[in-house]
Amino acid sequence: xxxxxxxxxxxxxxxxxxxxxxxxxxxxxxxxxxxxxxxxxxxxxxxxxxxxxxxxxxxxxxxxxxxxxxxxxxxxxxxxxxxxxxxxxxxxxxxxxxxxxxxxxxxxxxxxxxxxxxxxxxxxxxxxxxxxxxxxxxxxxxxxxxxxxxxxxxxxxxxxxxxxxxxxxxxxxxxxxxxxxxxxxxxxxxxxxxxxxxxxxxxxxxxxxxxxxxxxxxxxxxxxxxxxxxxxxxxxxxxxxxx
Amino acid sequence: xxxxxxxxxxxxxxxxxxxxxxxxxxxxxxxxxxxxxxxxxxxxxxxxxxxxxxxxxxxxxxxxxxxxxxxxxxxxxxxxxxxxxxxxxxxxxxxxxxxxxxxxxxxxxxxxxxxxxxxxxxxxxxxxxxxxxxxxxxxxxxxxxxxxxxxxxxxxxxxxxxxxxxxxxxxxxxxxxxxxxxxxxxxxxxxxxxxxxxxxxxxxxxxxxxxxxxxxxxxxxxxxxxxxxxxxxxxxxxxxxxxxxxxxx
Numbered sequence: 001x002x003x004x005x006x007x008x009x010x011x012x013x014x015x016x017x018x019x020x021x022x023x024x025x026x027x028x029x030x031x032x033x034x035x036x037x038x039x040x041x042x043x044x045x046x047x048x049x050x051x052x053x054x055x056x057x058x059x060x061x062x063x064x065x066x067x068x069x070x071x072x073x074x075x076x077x078x079x080x081x082x083x084x085x086x087x088x089x090x091x092x093x094x095x096x097x098x099x100x101x102x103x104x105x106x107x108x109x110x111x112x113x114x115x116x117x118x119x120x121x122x123x124x125x126x127x128x129x130x131x132x133x134x135x136x137x138x139x140x141x142x143x144x145x146x147x148x149x150x151x152x153x154x155x156x157x158x159x160x161x162x163x164x165x166x167x168x169x170x171x172x173x174x175x176x177x178x179x180x181x182x183x184x185x186x187x188x189x190x191x192x193x194x195x196x197x198x199x200x201x202x203x204x205x206x207x208x209x210x211x212x213x214x215x216x217x218x219x220x221x222x223x224x225x226x227x228x229x230x231x232x233x234x235x236x237x238x239x240x241x242x243x
Numbered sequence: 244x245x246x247x248x249x250x251x252x253x254x255x256x257x258x259x260x261x262x263x264x265x266x267x268x269x270x271x272x273x274x275x276x277x278x279x280x281x282x283x284x285x286x287x288x289x290x291x292x293x294x295x296x297x298x299x300x301x302x303x304x305x306x307x308x309x310x311x312x313x314x315x316x317x318x319x320x321x322x323x324x325x326x327x328x329x330x331x332x333x334x335x336x337x338x339x340x341x342x343x344x345x346x347x348x349x350x351x352x353x354x355x356x357x358x359x360x361x362x363x364x365x366x367x368x369x370x371x372x373x374x375x376x377x378x379x380x381x382x383x384x385x386x387x388x389x390x391x392x393x394x395x396x397x398x399x400x401x402x403x404x405x406x407x408x409x410x411x412x413x414x415x416x417x418x419x420x421x422x423x424x425x426x427x428x429x430x431x432x433x434x435x436x437x438x439x440x441x442x443x444x445x446x447x448x449x450x451x452x453x454x455x456x457x458x459x460x461x462x463x464x465x466x467x468x469x470x471x472x473x474x475x476x477x478x479x480x481x482x483x484x485x486x487x488x489x490x491x492x
Contacts, residue, residue, distance in 0.1 A: 057399060059486055077487040082401035092392040094410075108402040155401060 005032030007066070008159050008191035009054055014063035016049055023049050025215045027063070031159075031208075034189040036181070038196055038206035038223065042237060045212040047195045051161045054193065055084040067159070085157030089164040091148035093136040098122070098147055101136055105154040113154060121150040126176040141168040149177065153184070159191040160184070167197065178205050199226055199238060211237070253278075296358050304358050308365045312337045315373035323380035327481040333376050336474045340372045340466055341365060353458065364462070367438070371423075371463050375470040379419040383475065386411035387482060394489055404483040412479055416471040423467040427460055436460070 007030035016024040024046045031037045039047045052058045053065060056077050065072040067084065075083075082105075093101050102121055103113040119129050125146040136144065145168055152160065162181070166174040182205060184190050196202050202209055206223040211234045219231045229235045256278050263270040295303040316334045323329035345361060345368075347353070354360040387394070390411055397407040430436060435443075438459055442452035482490055 055399060056486060056488070057395060058488055073486075077398075078401045078403065081399055086399045088392075088396075088399075090392060092396045094393060094396075104397070105400045108397065108400060108406050151400070 005035055007031060008033035008068060009193070010066040010069075011050075011053075012064045012066070014053065014060045014065060016046075016053060016058065017061050023215055024053075024060075027217055029210065029217055029220055031191060031193050033068075033191050034185070035207040036185055036192040036194060036205055037208040037210060038194045038202035039210050039212060040196060040199060040202050040226070040237075041212035041218075044214075046215040047212050048163050050212070051086065051163055051193065051195065054159070054161055055086050056080045057086075082155045083157060084159040084161060085152040085155055086161040087145075087149050087152045087163065087165050089167055091141075091144040091165075091168075093144060093147070095136070097133050097135055098127075098139070099132050101147055102132075102151050102154060104151060121153060124153070125150045125180055126173070142170060142173045145169060146173070146177065149180070156188070157190065159193070162192065162194045164195050164197060166201070174201075181205070202226060213237070292358075292362065295362065299358065304361055307358075307362050308341060308369075311366060311369045312341065315369050315376075319373045319376040319380070322377045323384065323478070325384050326380070326478050329380070329478070332474060332477040333373075336376065336470055336477065337369055337372050339473055340469050341368060343469060344368050344462055344465060348462075364459070367459060368462060368466050371466045372470045375419055375423070375467050376474055378422070379415055379471045379474055380478075382418045383411065383415040383478065386415050391489065391491075398487060398489065404480065404487055404489075407489070408479045408482065412475050416475050419471045420467045423463060427464065430456075430460065 009031040011027045011029055014024060014027040015022065027050065039050065041047055049058070053060060054067075056072055056075070059073075067075065067080065072080065094104060099113075099115070099118055102118045106113045115132070118132055122129055122132060127143060127146050127150070131139070131143065131147075136147065139147065145165055149162075149165060160181070166177050169177060178201065181192060181194070185192050194202075194206065203223050203226055209221065209223045209225060210217050211219040211225075211229070211231070213233055219225060219229055219234045225234075226238055229238055256274065259274055260271055262268070263274065291307070295307055312334060315337055316330060319333050320330045323333070326332070345365065348360075348364065349356045354364065387408070393410070394407045398404070426434075436456050436459070439452045439456035442455065443449055484490055
C-alpha cells in the first residue's frame, strides 16, 4: 500500500471471530485518506465484516483499529458513526416516504432536513424530485439503493463505507452512482472504501485495492494490481477460477 | 356444591379424553397430568388460603404473594432466555406492578388491607402480569430478530440503542396489550368474566359482582400497560453493549 497518503483508517493485527469461527485473521494495513480503496474477493472472505469494524458496529477480538490516528475505542460510538458513514447492499429502509428516510439521520439528532436539501440530495444521486413524497415500498431496487446512498450523505461523513451498492443497479444507474461517488471523493476529499464484486469497477474507480480471501488480506496495492497480481490465489480469483 | 356433584365434574375431563383417544390426538397423558395437578394445586391452595385467612398475619400474606411472584417469574423467564438477566427483570416487573396496584387499592381505601382481598387480587394481577410478560417477550424477541437490519441501520447512521430499538419496542408493547384491550371491549357481551360469574353463582348481588369486576378489569388494564412498558425498558439495554453494538444471541 502506498505510504504517500495519511491513513484514514489503520488496522493493526486485527482478528474477529464469532464464537469459535474465525472471520478475520491478523488484518494489518491502511486505507489512505481522501482516496478510493476497493475491497475485492470471493464471497465469505470477510469484506463486509471488515466494513462493520470500521464504523464500530462490531469490535475486533484482538488488535487495534485507528481512525485518523485515534484508537477507535476512544471515539464516542455516535460521533464515530456520523463521521464514518455506511451504505449497505440490502439498502434497508424505515417504512414511510423517501423524505422520511432522508430525514432519518438528522431526526436522530433532533434536527430536520429541509425540503430544499432533500431535493438537492435526490438530484445528486440522479433521482427525480417527484419521488420525495413517494412511499419507499413503491421504489425499485435501484431507486432504493440511490435513496440509501443519499441518506448516508446527510451526515456528511469524512469516510464512506459502501457494501456492493451498485450490484442491483442497471448499467446507466451504476455509472451515475460511480460518477457521484467519484465527485464526492474529489469535492470533499472523502475517503471511500468500496466493496465490489465487479473487478472492472474496482480497476476503473479505485485508487487502491485490497484483495481478501478466507478472512485474510492476501494482496494490496494500486488497483492496477488486478491486471497482473503477484499472488497465485489472487491470479486465480481474477481469472474467475475462485468465485 | 356437594362432593358428589364435584366428582361429577370429572365428566368434563372424560369428554376430551375420549375425543383424544378416538382421534389419536395424543393429548391423553397431558390432560390427565393437568387434571391431577389442578386438583392437588387447588386443594392445597384452598387449605393454605384458609390457614392464612384465619391467621390474619401480614407475614403469611407477604409469603403467599412472594410465592406467586416466584412461580410466575419461573414460568415467564423461559420465553426470554435470549435476554440477559431476564429472570430478575421479570421478578422486578412483577414486584413493581404488585406494589403499584396494591398501593393504589389500599392507599385510596378502595379495598381493605386484608388477606381476603389482597391475595385473590394479587393472584389476578401477578397472573396477568406473567401472561403479559410472556406475550411481550415472545413478540419482542421476534421483532428484534426480524428487524435486525433496521436496528443496525439506525446505529450505523449514528442513532443510540434506544432510537435503534424504538419501533420494535413500541410494536411489542402494543401487541402484548391488544388482547387485554380487546377482551375488555367485549366483556359482558361475549363472555361473563370468571370472577363475576363465581360471585353470582356463590349468591352475591349481581350489581356488586359487576362493581368488583369493573375494578378488576381496570386493574388489569394498568397491569398490562405497566408490565409491558416496564419490562420493555428494562430489557432493551441488554441487547446492546457499551459500544452501542447490537449483541446477537
